[in-house]
Amino acid sequence: MTEARVGKRPGQPSEPGLQSASQAKPRVAVVVFPGSNDVTDAALALERLGAEPVLVWHGDDELPQVGGVVLPGGFSYGDYLRAGAIARFSPAMRAVADFAAEGGFVLGICNGFQVLSEAGLLPGVLRPNESLSFVCRDVALRVERADTPLLGGCEVGQRLTIPVKHGEGCYFADAELLAQLEAGNQVVLRYDGDNPNGSLDDIAGVVNSEGNVMGLMPHPEHAVDPLLGSADGALILGALVERARERLLAPA
Amino acid sequence: MKATVLVRPKPGILDPQGKAIEASLRHLGFAVEDARIGRVVDLEVEATDPDQARAEVERMCAELLANPLIESYEIELPEEA
Numbered sequence: 001m002t003e004a005r006v007g008k009r010p011g012q013p014s015e016p017g018l019q020s021a022s023q024a025k026p027r028v029a030v031v032v033f034p035g036s037n038d039v040t041d042a043a044l045a046l047e048r049l050g051a052e053p054v055l056v057w058h059g060d061d062e063l064p065q066v067g068g069v070v071l072p073g074g075f076s077y078g079d080y081l082r083a084g085a086i087a088r089f090s091p092a093m094r095a096v097a098d099f100a101a102e103g104g105f106v107l108g109i110c111n112g113f114q115v116l117s118e119a120g121l122l123p124g125v126l127r128p129n130e131s132l133s134f135v136c137r138d139v140a141l142r143v144e145r146a147d148t149p150l151l152g153g154c155e156v157g158q159r160l161t162i163p164v165k166h167g168e169g170c171y172f173a174d175a176e177l178l179a180q181l182e183a184g185n186q187v188v189l190r191y192d193g194d195n196p197n198g199s200l201d202d203i204a205g206v207v208n209s210e211g212n213v214m215g216l217m218p219h220p221e222h223a224v225d226p227l228l229g230s231a232d233g234a235l236i237l238g239a240l241v242e243r244a245r246e247r248l249l250a251p252a
Numbered sequence: 253m254k255a256t257v258l259v260r261p262k263p264g265i266l267d268p269q270g271k272a273i274e275a276s277l278r279h280l281g282f283a284v285e286d287a288r289i290g291r292v293v294d295l296e297v298e299a300t301d302p303d304q305a306r307a308e309v310e311r312m313c314a315e316l317l318a319n320p321l322i323e324s325y326e327i328e329l330p331e332e333a
Contacts, residue, residue, distance in 0.1 A: 082319060089316075118319070125321045132268045172265070172322060198266070 025052045026244040029066040031096065031112075033058045033076035033087045038109065038221060042072040045221040049234060051241040061091035067244025068105040069096055070237075071112025073165075073219055083126060083168045084114030093119055105149055105243045106213045107236070110166050113205075113215030122206055122215045123181060124173040129166070130198025136165040138229060139218060141204050142192040144185075148211040149243045151188055153235040159192055160232040162218035169197040169217040171204075184209050189216055253305045255297050256328040259318045260290035293317055302332040 028051045030042050043053035054064055058076075063069065077086035087093060093115065100106045100121055108116040116122040129135060138161050143154040154160070173181060178200065181187055189205030197217070205216030220233025261267045267288050274287035295312075299305035309327045318325040 081316070085316065085319070125319055127266075127322060128268055130266065130268055132272060174321060177321070198268075 024245055024249075025050060026068070026241060026248050027052045027054050027064065027066045028068040028070060028241065028244050029054050029056045029063055030070045030072055031056050031058060031092050032072075033074065033090065033092075033111075033115075035076045035078055036072050036074035036111065038073035038111075038219065041219075042070050042109065042221040045224045045233070045237050046070065046241060048224060049238045049241045051244060056092055058087065058090040058092045061095060063092070063095045063099055065248075066099075066104075067247040068107070068240045069099060070221075070240070071096070071106070071108040071115050072221070073110035073112060076111055076115060079111075079168070082114075082118065084111060084116075084118040087111075087115045088119035097121060100208075100213050103210070103212050105240055105247065107150055107240050108213075108215035109219055109221065110164075110169070110217055113217055114168065116213060116215045121213050122208055123177055123186065124171055124203075124206060126168050126217070127170040127172050128168045129170050129196070132167075134165070134167040135169070135196040136163070137196065138163045139194050139196055139204075140192040141189045141218060143188070144190060145188045145207075148188055148207050148214065150207075150211075150214045150236060150239050152242070153239040160189075160235065161230040162220055162223045162233050163229075164196050164218045165222075166197070166217055169199065171197075171199040171206075171217075173200060181206065188214065189218075253297050253299050253302065254330055255295045255305055255309045256330075257293040257295065257309060257313060257317055258290060258326045258328070259293065259313075259323050260325070261288055262322055262324050265322050290323075302329050305329055306332070 028046050032039050046053040114126045141160040143158040146154045146156050186206050190202040191204050195202050207214045220236040223230040223233030269289040270287045277284045297305045313325045
């Protein structure tokens with residue numbers, strides 16, 4: 001794991017995204033907000049899946065050269081006002097928005113999904129769970145699309161087991177927005193049988209219309225080792241690592 | 253200039269907090285329905301007149317204080333009255 005302060009790495013002026021094609025360890029940023037608490041798990045999972053995770057502080061106004069970005073879980077800025085509402089104004093988020101606009105791959109997990117929704121990078125909003133209870137358990141997910149960049153490792157209809165742990169994961173979109181999402185095939189993951197939070201139409205994950213930005217409430221970074229119950233999360237994070245690799249190897 | 257913003261869940265939006273409060277009030281013996289929980293934001297706005305203050309607070313609501321998908325808001329300016 002590398003702690004990077006953007007542009008302040010003595011002796012490493014060029015800040016390469018890949019040390020060399022043969023090593024091919026793509027750099028993937030993990031953005032750290034005050035209150036993020038899944039940073040280490042996200043970084044370890046990325047490392048395990050062949051990436052070089054780079055932690056980016058929320059106050060940094062640019063990203064190092066990376067092929068992908070993870071916005072991790074947690075309670076950024078204490079979830080004040082609405083979950084994700086404050087984090088979206090951080091300098092790092094402006095850089096993430098620029099990266100996404102250039103087609104960069106961005107994965108928002110749990111609080112990261114909330115931040116992306118509040119930032120307008122993903123449609124809809126995550127509301128307090130219908131039960132008002134914090135939920136923490138494995139859930140089954142159904143893959144609705146496998147032709148988006150970050151679900152390329154899955155098959156349509158595949159059942160994934162990945163844990164959730166959140167108090168505000170109830171996805172909501174009004175009728176007009178929901179119709180747009182369905183028309184654009186932007187709902188990519190649904191809870192399969194056990195909806196833990198009252199989410200509209202069992203929605204667990206969505207993508208933007210271009211498909212390069214994805215958010216989901218379940219935590220793939222907690223499911224990369226069968227020893228912990230499931231390794232299905234590796235299908236999603238592994239795809240992010242692959243897309244990051246391709247992006248960094250592609251001629252500019 | 254003082255301003256108060258009232259943020260409410262839009263009609264039709266499920267409000268689990270409101271439901272919980274309603275159930276508790278009923279439990280206490282009160283005959284209540286449709287309890288909804290919103291949020292009050294009191295502000296001191298730098299502005300020369302109420303129109304300017306209102307315009308400023310409108311922008312605050314649009315950019316941060318309310319999420320238009322699920323929340324409506326009302327702005328109160330005591331000095332406007």
